[in-house]
Amino acid sequence: xxxxxxxxxxxxxRADRRWGIQAFRNRPDRERAYRKGLVLLSxxxxxxxxxxxxxxxxxxxxxxxxxxxxxxxxxxxxxxxKMEEKKLTPADIKSTDDLxxxxxxxxxxxxxxxxxxxxxxxxxxxxxxxSTSGTTGKRVVAFYTQADIDLWxxxxxxxxxxxGGSKKDVVQVAYGYGLFTGGPGLNGGSHKVxxxxxxxxxxxxxxxxxxxxxxxxxxxxxxxSYAAFxxxxxxxxxxxxxxxxxxxxxxxxxxxxxxxxxxxxxxLGIRAYDIYGLTEISGPGVSFECEAQTGMHVNEDHFIAxxxxxxxxxxxPEGEKGELVxxxxxxxxxxxxxYRTRDICVLNREPCPCGRTHVKMSKPMGRxxxxxxxxxxxxxxxxxxxxxxxxxxPANYQIIVDRVKNTDTLDVQVxxxxxxxxxxxxxxxxxxxxxxxxxxxxxxxxxKVHLVSPKTIARSExxxxxVIDKRKI
Ligand code: DLL
Numbered sequence: 001x002x003x004x005x006x007x008x009x010x011x012x013x014r015a016d017r018r019w020g021i022q023a024f025r026n027r028p029d030r031e032r033a034y035r036k037g038l039v040l041l042s043x044x045x046x047x048x049x050x051x052x053x054x055x056x057x058x059x060x061x062x063x064x065x066x067x068x069x070x071x072x073x074x075x076x077x078x079x080x081x082k083m084e085e086k087k088l089t090p091a092d093i094k095s096t097d098d099l100x101x102x103x104x105x106x107x108x109x110x111x112x113x114x115x116x117x118x119x120x121x122x123x124x125x126x127x128x129x130x131s132t133s134g135t136t137g138k139r140v141v142a143f144y145t146q147a148d149i150d151l152w153x154x155x156x157x158x159x160x161x162x163x164g165g166s167k168k169d170v171v172q173v174a175y176g177y178g179l180f181t182g183g184p185g186l187n188g189g190s191h192k193v194x195x196x197x198x199x200x201x202x203x204x205x206x207x208x209x210x211x212x213x214x215x216x217x218x219x220x221x222x223x224x225s226y227a228a229f230x231x232x233x234x235x236x237x238x239x240x241x242x243x244x245x246x247x248x249x250x251x252x253x254x255x256x257x258x259x260x261x262x263x264x265x266x267x268l269g270i271r272a273y274d275i276y277g278l279t280e281i282s283g284p285g286v287s288f289e290c291e292a293q294t295g296m297h298v299n300e301d302h303f304i305a306x307x308x309x310x311x312x313x314x315x316x317p318e319g320e321k322g323e324l325v326x327x328x329x330x331x332x333x334x335x336x337x338x339y340r341t342r343d344i345c346v347l348n349r350e351p352c353p354c355g356r357t358h359v360k361m362s363k364p365m366g367r368x369x370x371x372x373x374x375x376x377x378x379x380x381x382x383x384x385x386x387x388x389x390x391x392x393x394p395a396n397y398q399i400i401v402d403r404v405k406n407t408d409t410l411d412v413q414v415x416x417x418x419x420x421x422x423x424x425x426x427x428x429x430x431x432x433x434x435x436x437x438x439x440x441x442x443x444x445x446x447x448k449v450h451l452v453s454p455k456t457i458a459r460s461e462x463x464x465x466x467v468i469d470k471r472k473i
Contacts, residue, residue: 042291042354045161045193046154049301050356054349057357060301062095064329069093069102072335075120078113079337096304099327100315104338110140110280118334119143126333131179132279132378142279143333149188151330155277155285155299156189162290162297162354163248163273165219167194170245172215174208174222174230175253176376177201181283182253186221189285195219202226202376205233216245223376224256224264224272228406231267241269250275252284254373255364257472260406261293274363280339281326287361292353295360302330305359306338307347310368321346323368324361342369372401372467374408377445381466387438388414391431396457403471410447412439415457 044050052060070090072079082103083089092101110118119126121143128144144152165171171190175182183201190197198211202222208230211217220227227249234244246268252275264272276296277286286303287296298305303326307316310323324345328335343364352360372379381399388397396415401408412435420431428451435449458465 042356043161043164043166044356045158050158050297050358052301052357054357057300058096061304061329064301065096065099065304065327066090066093068327068329068331068335069337071332072120072337076118078109078117082109099304099306099338102327102338104313104325104340105336106340107140107280107342114139115141118336120335121145121333129179130181130184130279130283140280142282144282144331145333148282148331148333151302152185152282152285153188153192155282155288155302156185156275157192158189158299159250159273159275159285159288160186160189160193160195160219162288162356163219163250163271164291165190165193165195165248169193169195169219170198170215170217171195171219171221172198172200172208172212172217174200174202174220174226175284180376181277181279182221182223182376185277185283185285186250190219190221205230209233209237212244212246218245218247220246220249220268220270222249222251223253224251224260225254225375225403225406225408227251227264227268227272228260231264232405235267241267244269246270248273250288252276253376263406276361276364278341280334280336281328281341282331286326290352290354290356294352295348295362297352297356297358297360298347300358303328305347305361307345308340310340310342310344318347318349321365324364342367342371344368370467372399372469374401374410374445377443379410379443379445383442384412384439385466387435387442388412391435391438393417393435397466398457399467401467401469401471408471410445411450412447413450413452413457415454416451418454420451421454 073083073090086103088101092098125145126143127146128149129141131142132140160171173183173186173190175186177183177199183199187197187199198215198217200208200211247270249264249268249270249272251272261272273289273293274296275284275288277284281303285299287298289296306325307320307322308314308325309316316322321344324341324343326339326341327337344366345364346362348360348362370381384397384399393414394417398413400411400413414435432449432451436447439445439447439449
């Protein structure tokens with residue numbers, strides 16, 4: 001019965017894909033190599049892709065890049081115009097070797113084209129939007145078809161399996177849900193792996209702890225600072241790491257150091273894995289860490305990574321530090337060509353003991369713009385300035401960011417005008433409250449506001465020092 005045979009084959013492929021059976025086909029060999037420290041007994045969600053040869057990855061990228069360039073040239077007037085300005089047509093892009101010819105795309109372009117200007121499919125084919133945390137003037141909206149969501153969730157599923165996840169796991173997703181991509185992305189990935197998924201969203205730490213305990217959650221997904229905070233809360237309750245059911249965590253959306261990793265691992269008794277992504281390129285899962293914990297594998301069948309000199313735009317050789325640029329080659333609704341992330345990184349193609357062949361990126365080492373990430377929220381100083389100006393303050397302020405007990409703090413010190421200064425104490429604290437509310441509405445974050453006497457914030461002779469970031473990341 002050929003039909004039955006065929007379904008058995010598909011069933012086998014599915015099992016193979018979901019549980020990484022292929023990874024264990026030559027188990028005795030792999031175990032020998034593992035004992036010698038040559039490989040890690042890693043599991044894969046899509047082994048045939050995650051361990052594809054470099055030639056195969058290049059072939060996928062060549063073909064998909066050409067398709068994507070044709071797709072945007074045909075469907076997005078904004079892109080066509082940008083390409084025409086560089087006297088390019090799709091015929092000039094024959095493979096990834098021609099990628100450098102394409103113009104860069106920046107957050108500025110995304111804002112210019114807001115909201116629909118970069119949508120590359122008819123509106124009826126888009127089923128979802130997600131958005132960055134910035135507001136007025138800074139918000140970026142990304143669109144997804146159902147197929148785009150599917151591939152995004154595959155990327156997150158790869159991260160979960162790389163962190164040791166399988167259908168037996170209980171995954172507690174404590175990233176924010178809603179417009180932020182963290183919750184929806186990891187939630188979808190967890191479903192794909194077949195894990196029991198707890199869509200907690202962030203906050204309400206007592207409830208997070210109760211669910212970890214009651215449902216015996218094994219994998220926690222949230223920002224690293226929130227993971228550290230949950231760890232501290234366990235300790236305050238007198239619960240030691242051995243008593244916590246968690247075995248792994250998938251943490252990202254903000255910068256965190258190796259010291260912080262060790263601290264979280266110790267407090268929660270887990271292995272802590274990094275995950276990277278950005279709304280514009282889909283969300284979490286653009287890259288993720290494996291057992292080796294030495295950089296994040298970029299999902300190169302979906303995204304091409306380049307490193308450029310942020311000043312000149314010149315493509316840098318592998319191993320050099322520079323700004324990370326991504327081209328998405330499988331997305332249909334919102335494909336971005338050569339998008340400048342502003343994250344400063346290094347790429348590394350050395351073979352990884354986990355068996356994955358996709359290039360690894362380092363933890364981002366900073367940014368080439370002034371964006372700060374505070375409690376997982378992207379904040380630009382200009383947004384804070386807008387609130388101050390709208391409330392009638394002169395632009396003399398200082399933003400102090402710190403990390404206290406693993407939680408980011410945001411303190412805005414603002415100079416009053418002489419007239420405001422003459423107000424009563426009650427009047428001044430009412431003004432502070434008003435600004436706190438204004439900042440909350442603009443940033444979606446609670447900030448402290450201190451109104452200070454006129455002319456007390458030090459004037460700089462050069463560029464004003466608006467931000468003092470005391471966090472040691
Ligand atoms: O932060 C997506 C995400 C959600 C990633 C959950 C990981 C986990 P955005 O809000 O658009 O998207 O912010 C993107 O966050 O350009 C980086 O500067 C920073 N970022 C993301 N992941 C990491 C990380 C999400 N692992 C911006 N380490 C990016 C350091 C990170 N910075």
